[in-house]
Amino acid sequence: MASQSKTILIGSDEVKQVKVGKNEPLVFIGGPCAIESRDHAFMMAEKIQTICQRIGIDWIYKSCYDKDCRSSPKSFHGLGLDHGLSILNDLKKQFKIPVVSDFSDPAWAKATGEVCDLVQVPAYLCRQTSILRAAALTSKPVHLKKGQYMSPWNMKNSVRKLESFGCHKILLTDRGSFFGYNQLVNDMTSFPIMKRTGYPVCFDATHSIQMPTSMGDVSGGQREFIPFLVRAATACGINALFMEVHNDPPNALSDPNTVLDIQYLEQILNQAKTLHELRLSFDQLYGEDNVHKYK
């Protein structure tokens, strides 16, 4: 008996509110990995907004103000808390869309929650009690990424921590699992397993094709696999799709080897949306996927 499927509502009155959950349309979460500048953030938001409106898909703008998990001290670290959040705040007002950023320090959570409609817990920190407590105390829905070192069933422990701090609006995301060193794989069973917590699930396609720190002091990636994995994950029943996109990947200030070139965004989102609708129709036709007495 899995927990009751929950639908979470993301966004305040001042933006287009987005529903993520069972039987809801697929939601896209995306943007450049890091906020590079105000102009760049707004330019990217406009491009993504145009594509999402054309396809008819609700979306949430994602970009981070501080990249605390860079491999090298020389890597771009971000614009910082105040500057970054002021850009996100202006952006959400102009485009009327929810925004999300992660935070890597409990001290940043309050400010992040005051601007962001969804607060993100980085995968590496997904079991840190202080981070989870801080995320829950923002009262905003929490985007909890599965650590690359975590089994999908053990994410239930992090969910229970969030719940114990009063958070009952959670989105669980798979971004790949370590397969030896410098390599990730996606276990597609992670989606039905994490869904058994009762919360909606999301697939992070662009980090799943990452090869962590495979280039010595910077991460590589095999972005050619993004469309394949998106199709597989969508068929497996995700409720939201996460992809970092950029207009000029080779010159992106963060994750240049994994971000999706925005010229491919529309075709991938179109496929994901179509597959999601097909899967929902299967749900209606055949009911739940349980073919086994014991889950």
Next chain:
Amino acid sequence: MNYGYLLINYTEKIMSTNINNILVSDVMLATDSFPIVSQYHLIRETLETMNKFKLGIACIVDSNNKLLAVITDGDLRRILLASQKPLASFFVDDVLDYSSSYFKFVEPNLPLKVGIDIMGNHKIWDLPVVDNDGSLLGLLHLHPAINAVINKTMPIS
């Protein structure tokens, strides 16, 4: 010869005990003497609770002490063979996912014989005792029940 002596000895004891005078409530284990877990307990936590009391059953109650389900050693054996998921995954599942909400039970004011009959008929060792609201009051365990019949006192655990 010893066996014959024992048989006569116990037969005398059984004959001298009027089983109809003993109620379920006289013999049942109190709620602090058998495994009780909440609907939010994990399988691992439940197994540890069952080990602590050395009993092959755990009763699962809601926040109002209503008995929701039970899980037994037999259930766990069958699940392990049928599920085949990694133990690490199994341990973190909710116990309620695997427990049975169709359980036998007995009310406290019934004669003990009724409880023993139910256990005998269904080949079970433990019978939750609930009031007419479904609240868990105790557990009828076969060993203390038989000991009461043969007029013998024995430590519960």
